[in-house]
Amino acid sequence: MIVTRFAPSPTGYLHIGGLRTALLSYLWARRNNGKFLLRIEDTDFSRNDEAAARAIVEAFKWVGLEHDGTIEYQSSRLSIYQEYAQKLLDSGKAYKCYMSKEELEALREEQSARKERPKYDNRYRDFNGTPPEGREAVIRIKSPLSGSITVHDGVKGDVVFNVEDILDDFIIARADGTPTYNFVVAVDDALMGVTDVIRGDDHLSNTPKQIVVYEALGFPVPRFFHVPMIHNHEGKKLSKRDGATDVMAYKTLGYTPEALLNFLVRLGWSHGDQEIFSMKEMLDLFDPNDINRSASVYNVEKLDWLNAHYIKNTSNDKLCELLEFHGVMLVSHDKREILLDALKERSKTLVEMANQINEILVRPTEFDEAALKKGYKEESPMILKAFAEALKKAQELHLPSDYHHVMDEVVSTLEIGFGKIGQPLRIALMGKLSGPGLDTVMAIIGVNETLERINALLEK
């Protein structure tokens, strides 16, 4: 069975890069009828934040990712880590180190001065004398002193690290007894039965340390997939300054989860020329072994295009529901279908769509100056009056085509071009020169409102 996990540290919200690795882990687990677990890495109590975990779950819920089992909090697993640290102590694979932070600091400075790699000097590795008084010990694990460690990575291939270059006897438990990251990650992944670790490639250089832990404890080493980072326009790691990095911000901005997930799955992964992936297609096709080796730049232009695509292909019922979040209530509107059919073709985001709906439903309070100058001519009032009269005489106006009919009549009796009536009418209805078809707008707001809006412009 394939077991994957997403293991964020609770920093306040779900990051867009985190959502990507979560998605990939989720897809791979589901595709194999495996399990996708969620673990909150909160061993650093000074940064612990309850609400952050809830924020992550909320974001998962929004995009539709479901994790299996209960959420594991590392802060509630402390006794487990202590137990395994003790095991290593007992078997002589770890030891207590009484060096103070100050001594460590001094050692590092010396080493840097000599242009050496800062590194613990193993002074307590084989210590069995009496410990110095009043010192709390940290626990260090015995790392190999020579040779190399190879990470077999499904994305990067085999990556060989020279032990002398990167390792020392690193700390697995602090002086206050709390365990450190590289230790707990390995212990938890092993205990939770994780078989495939899919995570950002910023963790690649940590992996040898985790392998040291796996091996010391006799745990099997999982498969690793280190997914390249998402970069910003400057080519740096994505940060808050680069716009929306909080997943929930995308909801506020009017993106659909489908578009966002589709966008993220195509960063660093592809399947031929295919751009549109439903969740089912992702589940059928995604394989972490196909992930690209290189980083990709985060660029929302394609997300906009995808979002427009998904809006166009969403049912009106569903759109209605989604638009409520953006303050638009349409359930009881009798021309709902006409309205949504017209606007779903022309909106990149739900926010845009909501705005366009309001532009139609709410009578314009002012008329755009430039539009008046360009589209409201001397003869315009006469034409609008004629159109208003024709509207009053007409019977049974319901569909856009009914209104179009009336426009056609007026245009041919007055022997004018369509633009002569279209531009002033557009200003009357919308207050500006752009927008959906006039016949559609009139069908939505009805005859009375249309006449009122024409009057409002004439009286101006």
Add this chain to the structure above:
RNA sequence: GGCCCCAUCAUCUAAUGGUUAGGAUUCCAGAUUUUCAUUCUGGCCAUAGGGGUUCGAAUCCCCUUGGGGUCACCA
């Protein structure tokens, strides 16, 4: 700086060692639309540089350059 990773259009990417280096987004032009948007058609744009290996290299090897990541009693 040490170590590690990476390198195809502006961006996301495709190409069993043999293709006029393909698709998508953006951008530009045309068509459609009373307008704007949509849609459709077309166009611009790439193998970082230098050496090898090979009949043949985007693809394999080496070097250079550029970029990124990581080096804690953070995660």
